[in-house]
Amino acid sequence: MAFTIDQADDHSVVAFDGDLDSAEVQDVRTDMNALIESGRAIVFDLSRVEFIDSSGIGLIVHAYRALSAKRAKVVIYGASDQPLELLKATQLDRFVKFAASLQDARAAVAAA
Numbered sequence: 790m791a792f793t794i795d796q797a798d799d800h801s802v803v804a805f806d807g808d809l810d811s812a813e814v815q816d817v818r819t820d821m822n823a824l825i826e827s828g829r830a831i832v833f834d835l836s837r838v839e840f841i842d843s844s845g846i847g848l849i850v851h852a853y854r855a856l857s858a859k860r861a862k863v864v865i866y867g868a869s870d871q872p873l874e875l876l877k878a879t880q881l882d883r884f885v886k887f888a889a890s891l892q893d894a895r896a897a898v899a900a901a
Contacts, residue, residue: 792817794824800862800898801827802891804834809845809872817848825852828859830898834891836867841875849876853885862886866894 792813795802801824805813824831831852835841853863866888868876876882888894 792820794820797895800830800832800895802832802834802895804837806837808840808842809835809838809848810840810842811844814844814848821848821852825855828856828861830862830864831856832888832891832894832898833863833865834867834894835865835872836869838868838872839870841872845872846875846879846881849881849885862898862900864888864894864897866891 791806793804795804803817803821803824805817807813833849833852838845849863849865856863864886865876865881868887876887886894886897888897
């Protein structure tokens, strides 16, 4: 799996491609910790994620908790099929904003 990080003025977009599982979380951990330390909002682009497991959920929850303490937002964009089902089954959608488009996600992190 590959991931990219796109830096914008007030947030970062982290896009994953493939599975977001324990192996991928290990690969992205250092970069994610740096993003979280920066205190910038994060948009998780899951539009190309086919499978997510508890490690992927844990990554998102960790980012949400740490950034909430810094008054920054986390938004999820593009989740569908199995990833969306699991995210909703864990009730993550009660805490983290889900956006219908990347433009909506960027607007959500910019909103006060």
